[in-house]
Amino acid sequence: MSSVPLKDQLDIVIPTIRDLGFLEQWRPFFQPYHLIIIQDGDPTRKISVPEGFDYELYTRTDIERILGDKAWAISFKDSACRCFGFMVSKKRYIYTIDDDCFVAKNPSGDDINVLEQHIKNMLSPSTPFFFNTLYDPYREGTDFVRGYPFSLRDGVPTALSHGLWLNIPDYDAPTQMVKPRERNTRYVDCVMTVPKNTLFPMCGMNLCFDRDLIGPALYFGLMGEGQPIGRYDDMWAGWCTKVICDHLGLGCKTGLPYVWHSKASNPFVNLRKEYKGIFWQEEMIPFFQNLTLNKETTDVCELYLEMAEKVRSGLGHIDPYFTKLADGMIAWIHGWRQLNPATKA
Numbered sequence: 291m292s293s294v295p296l297k298d299q300l301d302i303v304i305p306t307i308r309d310l311g312f313l314e315q316w317r318p319f320f321q322p323y324h325l326i327i328i329q330d331g332d333p334t335r336k337i338s339v340p341e342g343f344d345y346e347l348y349t350r351t352d353i354e355r356i357l358g359d360k361a362w363a364i365s366f367k368d369s370a371c372r373c374f375g376f377m378v379s380k381k382r383y384i385y386t387i388d389d390d391c392f393v394a395k396n397p398s399g400d401d402i403n404v405l406e407q408h409i410k411n412m413l414s415p416s417t418p419f420f421f422n423t424l425y426d427p428y429r430e431g432t433d434f435v436r437g438y439p440f441s442l443r444d445g446v447p448t449a450l451s452h453g454l455w456l457n458i459p460d461y462d463a464p465t466q467m468v469k470p471r472e473r474n475t476r477y478v479d480c481v482m483t484v485p486k487n488t489l490f491p492m493c494g495m496n497l498c499f500d501r502d503l504i505g506p507a508l509y510f511g512l513m514g515e516g517q518p519i520g521r522y523d524d525m526w527a528g529w530c531t532k533v534i535c536d537h538l539g540l541g542c543k544t545g546l547p548y549v550w551h552s553k554a555s556n557p558f559v560n561l562r563k564e565y566k567g568i569f570w571q572e573e574m575i576p577f578f579q580n581l582t583l584n585k586e587t588t589d590v591c592e593l594y595l596e597m598a599e600k601v602r603s604g605l606g607h608i609d610p611y612f613t614k615l616a617d618g619m620i621a622w623i624h625g626w627r628q629l630n631p632a633t634k635a
């Protein structure tokens with residue numbers, strides 16, 4: 291991390307359809323940071339933001355004004371709209387959180403500073419090429435275990451840090467329906483690198499990433515109004531991101547920190563959003579597992595555009611949605627480059 295103070299290197303992106311009173315609980319940890327609020331739904335609605343926070347707020351009207359003919363690629367009436375915040379930020383790091391996620395406590399009863407842990411995760415290397423059975427080898431009080439190749443102990447740069455949730459777990463609708471009262475009470479004191487060539491179900495509720503390393507891959511797809519699926523926004527972004535991270539030799543970590551997820555969304559509404567995705571993902575996953583990208587390419591935007599064409603040819607047979615999604619991926623990159631000209635270079 292450069293000599294620039296951390297608070298000036300990280301933006302917090304919040305998608306919302308609610309007043310942001312939840313920030314009161316986060317004030318000790320979030321107040322020093324700049325917030326990017328993506329107000330979804332009715333742009334004329336006034337949402338309240340507690341005093342004392344430094345923020346910029348974008349409504350659908352703003353997204354359309356800024357992106358023009360590319361605005362359609364940003365979802366409407368779905369938490370996927372958050373990725374517009376990733377695009378407009380000028381900072382190196384992004385932390386994104388849902389407005390029904392609160393400060394969790396660790397087993398000692400201390401409040402968890404999610405930003406402190408995510409930045410620790412981001413600033414220490416990842417180990418995607420060889421699994422360390424004592425988990426994060428760079429953590430105080432642990433190390434690489436016997437048999438771990440010394441040639442791999444430098445690790446690789448970390449592109450993404452995926453946090454977890456106590457209380458309401460991020461279950462899909464079918465699981466939620468059969469286990470309506472299940473709560474996650476298990477605090478696992480661990481951070482792991484997701485091994486190379488292994489996909490994982492990335493949840494957008496408590497997520498940090500390095501915009502410079504992987505930002506253009508964090509498109510949350512076409513969800514919400516007018517789209518045949520929902521609640522696969524973060525999953526899509528996670529699969530694309532992991533394939534590109536594997537291609538570039540970058541790491542994705544999961545585990546600490548925890549947030550307290552307070553609200554279970556309606557499983558019946560969720561099922562309606564998810565059900566096509568539940569079938570389609572049985573083809574999407576093998577597609578990503580077998581996806582290879584041009585070995586000569588190292589630019590994330592270029593890799594993402596190549597991926598878009600492979601989505602069109604490799605998934606278009608499932609449903610016309612994937613052809614539209616491929617176009618959305620391209621529009622996203624054009625929007626990214628419009629707002630981040632340095633990336634084009």
Ligand SMILES: O=c1ccn([C@@H]2O[C@H](COP(=O)(O)OP(=O)(O)O[C@H]3O[C@@H](CO)[C@H](O)[C@H]3O)[C@@H](O)[C@H]2O)c(=O)[nH]1
Nearest residue numbers: 305306307330367368369388389390493494521524555
């Ligand atoms: O139309 C909408 C609905 C919601 N939001 C904002 O998005 C987040 C998440 O909303 P919520 O907590 O109500 O829904 P969850 O089911 O818990 O969301 C999680 O599941 C996945 C859905 O894709 C996703 O990974 C998680 O977000 C809140 O901040 C809402 O205010 C919205 O912007 N637009």
Ligand SMILES: [Mn+2]
Nearest residue numbers: 388390553555
């Ligand atoms: Mn929620």
